[in-house]
Amino acid sequence: MTAPEAASPPATPSAEQAVESRRSVDEHARRIEALLADLPVASERVPLERARGRVSAVPVLAPVDLPLFRNSQMDGFAVASADLAHVPATLRIGETIAAAPSSPVRVEQGTAARIMTGAVVPEGADCVVPVEHTHVDDGQVTVLVARSAGDYVREPGTDVRAGARLLTEGVVLAPRHLAALAAAGLTEVAVLKRIRVAVISSGAEIVPPGATPAPGQVFDANTVALASAARESGAEIVFTARTSDDAHVFRAALDEAVRRADLVITSGGVSKGEFEVVRDVLEPLGADVTEVAMQPGGPQSTAVVEGVPVVSFPGNPVSAQVSFAVFLRPVLRRASGLPPILAEQRVFDGDVVSVPGKRQWLRGTRTPGGRVRAVSGPSSHLVATMAAADCLLDIPETLTRLHDGDAVEVLPL
Known part of the structure; x- marks a missing residue:
């Protein structure tokens, strides 16, 4: 009787297959755009004193002549x-x-x-x-x-006539606009409502700035960074939380966040380790947890919880900030009525090696003459060094080296 053949071990994916399984940056950006396509767009009236930086929702007609009299x-x-x-x-x-x-x-x-x-x-x-x-x-x-x-x-009306357009819609209100409204006797203006955003930072290792960290703990930079970035993109922060790796604690924070917000942003807990609380909670709810072919910022996730979109970024501070700039900032700014921040073409000063198969976002500083230089290596923990940067160098996944004098696209921070 012939002995049965031994079972073959499972095939290990090749490096090429692993690269192919990663989602591209552009594809993930499209998924987030689709996820946030229904963010609420509404208006409200606010006093002029609180309208700076808001976006006008409708045209404003002058109620009087300016000047008022000769x-x-x-x-x-x-x-x-x-x-x-x-x-x-x-x-x-x-x-x-x-x-x-x-x-x-x-x-x-x-x-x-x-x-x-x-x-x-x-x-x-x-x-x-x-x-x-x-x-x-x-x-x-x-x-x-x-x-x-x-x-x-x-003469009356030489500045503007009563009934003429004093302000168009979609204007980011600056002091000069508010001065014109006030000069016409107006006390308030209709503006777009801010998108309500909640930010949750997860991880047993994070403590609030100002606390005394135990061995193995670090100060939480993501809550401040992501909340500030969302505000800069026109959002209103309605809830923030720091949670441990306990799934019940994270779920309680998530439930509160979706109750208050139009969009929830989380950081940490979406990788492939043993204590990935965001992944553990969101995946059973239908989250799309994926690996994006980018550095930094590979682990990403999107979900919808109780009708509210949840966008999850990696926990490393640089990864979280880069992910926000690449994926969320364009969508939030558009939903908030703010102008887009457009990429620029620059000439590179220096010489860097890039990881094949990954689109790298290297931190850089723009210099006179349309040039740019790198200010740090690719590591995602270099949060202090990132403070010296004013842009991200967008190095395509097909490029393994950027030489001195090469053209490079940069994304302003």
């Missing part, structure tokens, strides 16, 4: 231009008109009214002579320079 552009004298047919011309000084509430004033022929900048131009006057073009003596003013009708007079 007023002086200069300190000087309001006169009838007909009295200046021949200069020097000496006129009697009548009323003094301040930039303040006042009774109507009229300038008679042969007289001038002393007037301040912004004051109402009196009836009978059609121009203003700047004080430096006059000589005053004993109640009389001698005008030394001829003036025409309309000189140094601001």
Whole structure:
């Protein structure tokens, strides 16, 4: 009787197969874009004092003419231009008109009214002579320079007419926009509502900044970094939490986050180790946990929990920040009405080796003359060094070396 053949050991994937199994950066970006396609877009009215940095939701029409009334552009004298047919011309000084509430004033022929900048131009006057073009003596003013009708007079509506567009929609409101709204008498403005974001950082090894870490513990940088990045992208942070590797603790934080937020961002716990709490909780809920062909930031996950999208990044601080800039920042900024941050073409200074099969995001600094240099190696723990960077060098997965003088695309931070 022939002995049965020994079972063959399971085949080990080749390096090439492993690379092929990783998702590309562009594909994962599309998945996150689709996941967040239904983020709520709504508007609210806010006082001007709280509107800086918000995005206007609708066009604003001027409710009044600006200027509101005919007023002086200069300190000087309001006169009838007909009295200046021949200069020097000496006129009697009548009323003094301040930039303040006042009774109507009229300038008679042969007289001038002393007037301040912004004051109402009196009836009978059609121009203003700047004080430096006059000589005053004993109640009389001698005008030394001829003036025409309309000189140094601001007419109503020359800035904007009532009913004309004062502000378009989609404007990131700066002080100059708020000044125009206030000048028109408005007290509030309709803006896009901020996307409500929750941030959860996981891991038994993290402690809050300011705490005393035990051996094996590190200060949590991700909560601050991701919350700040989300705010910069137009979001409102409604909940933050740090959790251990206990699945019940993480799930409780997640339940609170999805109750409050339109989007949940987590960091840590999505790799292939033994204590991957985010993966352990989200995978049974249908999460798409994957490996993206990028460095740093390979382990990634997306899920929907109670109708709320959950985007999960790796726990290393640089990985989390790079992942946000590459995947979430474009989508959040678009949903918030903010302009995109576009990639730039630069010339590389230096020489670096890149990992084959992985799209590398090396930290860099832009220098004069359209050039860029690397400021650190590829390791994902170099969080302090990343603070010196102002961009990410986008090195394609097909490139194994970047030489001095090569063209490279960079993503501003």
